[in-house]
Amino acid sequence: MVLAYIVAAGMSKIGRREESSREIVAEAFEEVTTVVDPRDIEAVYVGVQSEVYEHQIMYGALVAEALGLLPREAYRVEACAAAGALALHTAVMAVKSGLVDVALAVGVEKMTAKPTEVVTDALMAASDIVDQLSGVTIPAHYAMVARRYxxxxxxxxxxxxxxxxxNHKHALDNPKAHFKKAVSVEECLKSKPVATPLKLLDSAPISDGAAVAVVASERAARRYTDAPVKVLASTVATDTLSISQRDDIVWPTAVWxxxxxxxxxxxxxxxxxxVAEVHDAFTINEILMYEALGFAKRGEGYKLVREGQTYIGGKIPVNPSGGxxxxxxxxxxTGLAQIYELYLQLTGRAGRRNTGAEVAMAVNEGGVNSTAVVHILAI
Amino acid sequence: MVLAYIVAAGMSKIGRREESSREIVAEAFEEVTTVVDPRDIEAVYVGVQSEVYEHQIMYGALVAEALGLLPREAYRVEACAAAGALALHTAVMAVKSGLVDVALAVGVEKMTAKPTEVVTDALMAASDIVDQLSGVTIPAHYAMVARRYxxxxxxxxxxxxxxxxxNHKHALDNPKAHFKKAVSVEECLKSKPVATPLKLLDSAPISDGAAVAVVASERAARRYTDAPVKVLASTVATDTLSISQRDDIVWPTAVWxxxxxxxxxxxxxxxxxxVAEVHDAFTINEILMYEALGFAKRGEGYKLVREGQTYIGGKIPVNPSGGxxxxxxxxxxTGLAQIYELYLQLTGRAGRRNTGAEVAMAVNEGGVNSTAVVHILAI
Structure with missing residues (x-):
């Protein structure tokens, strides 16, 4: 099968940003233009949840316009928080299809402009029929999973x-991370409850940011680098949207x-x-992923982090970026922020976070592990 | 280059439907299960604008679940009204990539459950920065184009x-059409103004419906039929989202x-x-498309229909389905409803609408010709 290669990746600073989403995309894109001439890019796939956070759809066209890439092929892909990795997956399919030689995968979100009190829009990612009317929020879903686990x-x-x-320790060495602040188990235990047993420090923050990756065919990749990152696998699997319809809520079938x-x-x-970057939207989910990815036996994932095996320097470093x-x-x-970190890891550009890894995995999911996207990359 | 084939297509009855969107999808899907065993389907791509009409995202997972296709690859693609053809385009790339042998493209919308007074959500397809704040609606955009033309x-x-x-005449012979009612020029001229010069009978209706197509590799296609429909071309191009940013609003650059x-x-x-199916969201747009597709010279598209050349039996029948x-x-x-009609046309299943065509084109667009998707099919 024809391989696809990642020849460049870029990411904005993540955090609370004053700029517009399109300015943040431009910041991430600028990083790849040192490697790839924008004129070479034939297609743009965009992962974004802008209908929730910006009252805006048609984001493919908006990003193509913002980056000076009109009239290229451009459209949006969506499965809530899995959208970034789906943009990469679509770019990989485009390149492997032979229809496109060089594709740009874009992920972006501007979340902080929206009042956090407004949770009803985010509930669009819960099944309207089963969950939305009950008012159960996304953190509450993960809390049920944690309690059961x-x-x-x-x-x-x-x-x-x-x-x-x-993950907070890893982020100390990531200059683009939202938080560069160590936290202790005690601080985490004492932090405010979000949906018990999950607390504020079990929860990923609300962040603004963008990340991009340039995918190229073998022929095109040679123009940019002697050592492109190989995409060895790009897969998607799906579980019921409502966790109420699953046989076992602590087993993420789609991820597995x-x-x-x-x-x-x-x-x-x-x-x-x-090395792996996995979707720790809440702490419990990183533990579920250890098991579904085969890094730990079922029911024993929590021991892996307790033993320090998923720290940089451990047996299988997970989320060296800070997750x-x-x-x-x-x-x-998020899905492309993971890819950005793995691109840095595989090309030895991650500074003090370097693991020396030559084979890496990224796992991005949307809708409480309803849509799972897995990539395996290698140098 | 590896070809992709359409081996089956299905469509629900279009109109005001009492059923849920997922029931309507199942109706369209049932039509292809006479040809394709659902177990053969490896991936599902869904075009839908459900955040506007159903307060729902994550529609890939929902459709996969509704059709019994979990845990297959499934996700949503979006460029407003161009989403249906983008689902097909993604399925074509998936099959050509070699990652997937049989893919299902799905398009669906349940519009009538939403009060028509609520136009602000539909404005998500207009640029938030340039157009949304001005309150100019989608019909008003097309009206400006019509006036200028x-x-x-x-x-x-x-x-x-x-x-x-x-188009109303063509639909008289389409048992699944929303309207089976002839209209005269006089009735159209006297119909209620929507955004002058466009009137009610210049405007596509608000409809519920779904359409699907099964795309297969050459090897897989042979299992289902001796005469699959060949996908000779599948392309996407993009223009500025806001028509205010275009040099010439009567020239749909992305379509061209x-x-x-x-x-x-x-x-x-x-x-x-x-034969062609083109995106006549408003009558003016069919005329623009005649020109951008090369069926008529620039500025002369309106003469083509005046001369009857785009009727079934004319030089180049356009919208034999009723559009x-x-x-x-x-x-x-919509984008897949177009494909359904062309599948019927190319396989001689369109009944009294049959044109005998062996080469067909579909043109679907979103955001006032901001995202254009073109397919060329042949038998």
Whole structure:
């Protein structure tokens, strides 16, 4: 099968930004223009949740215009917080199809301009029929998952907080992270309840930011670099939108399924993955992912972080960027922020966060693990 | 280049429907299950504007669940009314990429449950910065285009109405059309003003409906049919979202650009196209498209319909289904409703609407010709 390559990646500073979403995209894009001539880009795929945060759709056209890329092919892809990785997946399919030689995947979100009191719009990502009318929010969904996981496997609130402690520590060395502040288990345990047992420090922040990646065919990639990042696998899998319809709410079937397909596509096993960026929207979810990705046995994921194995320097470093928790979680941008970190890791550009990894995995999800997108990259 | 094939297509009855959007999708899907075993489908791409009409996102997962297709790859693509054709374009890329053998493209919209008085949500498709704050609606945008076209080229309100007369006549023979009612130029001229010079009968209706197409690789296509429909071209091009930023508002640059790329991809010229389905959201737009697609000279599109050349039996039949105007315009479904009609035409299943065409073109657009999607199909 024809391979697709990532030849450049860019990311804005993540955090509370004064600029507009399109200015933030331009900041991320500028970073790739040192490698790729914008005139080479033939198609633009955009992940964004702008109908929720900006009362705006048609974002493909808006981004193409903002980056001077009209009249190129441009459109939006959407599965809530999985949109960024879906933009990459679509770019990978475009390049592998032979229809496009060089594609730009864009993820962006400007969240802070919207009052945080307005949660009804974010509920668009919950099933209208089953969940929206009940008023159960996204944090409440994850809280139910956490409660059930703790009940089944004996994990504690301290174990969840260990994920936050690790990811905040990693972000200390990430100059573009939303938070560069260490937190302790005690601080996490004492932080304000969001949806018990989840507390403020178990939760990813509301962030503004953008990230981009340039995907190229083998022929085109050679123009830009001698060592492009190979996309060994790009997969998507889907579970029921409402967690009420799942047999087992602590087993993220879509993540497991997408990972299984990715391992098959790449011809690799979990033991081959040397670094991973995973979707820790809430601390509990990073633990679920350890298990669904095969890094830990079922029901034992929380022990992995307790033992320090997912720190940089551990057996399988997870979220060296700081993850959604500390790097930040600008919804549509997150999937590509993960890819940006792995691009830096694989090309040795991550500074003090460098793990020396040659094989990496990214896992982005939307709708409480309803849509899961997995990429395996290698240098 | 590897070809992709359409091996089956389905469409619900279009109109005011009592059923839910997911029930309407199931109705369209049932039509393809006579040809394709649902277990063969590996990926689902969905075009829908559900954040506007249903306060719902994550529609890829919802459709996969409704059709019994979990845990397949599934996600939504969006460029307002161009979403249906983008679902097909994504399915075509997926199949050509080699990642997927059989893909389902879905378009759906349930519009009538939303009060028509609520226009602010539909304004999400206008640039928030330039147009939304001014309150100019989508019909008003097309009205400005119509006024300018009439001024420049001497077309009249009668000429615009001729498009409505033709498309309503075509829909008389379409059992799934929203309207099966002939209209005269006089009735059109006397109909209520929507945004002058456009009147009610210049405007596509608010409709519920769904359409689907199954795209397969050559190897997979052979399992289903000896005569699959070939996808000779699948292209997307983009113009500024706000028409205020365009040099010439009566020249749909994105449509022209996507058509030029499609002709190159297929190795064909306008004279080879034997039937077309085009995006007549308002009558003026069908006339603009005649010109941008090369069916008529610039400024002379209105003469084509005046001379009867775009009727079934004419030189280049356009919108034999009745078009958006009379078949109906369920936003996310429209691009695939066009494909459904061309699938019927190319396989000789269109009954009294049969044109005998062997080469066909579909043109779907979103955001007042900001995103244009062109497909060329052949038997």
């Amino acid at each position: 703790m009940y089944l496997y004996g994990a504690t609130e301290e174990d969840l907080c260990e994920v936050a402690v690790k 399924e997408a990972a299984q397909r990715a391992y098959r596509q790449a011809g690799l096993a979990p033991s081959h993955i040397q 959604l928790k500390a790097r930040g979680h600008p919804i549509g941008a | 009439m001024y420049l080229y001497g077309a009249t309100e009668e000429d615009l109405c001729e498009v409505a007369v033709k 650009e996507a058509a030029q790329r499609a002709y190159r991809q297929a190795g064909l010229a306008p004279s080879h196209i034997q 958006l105007k009379a078949r109906g315009h369920p936003i996310g479904a």
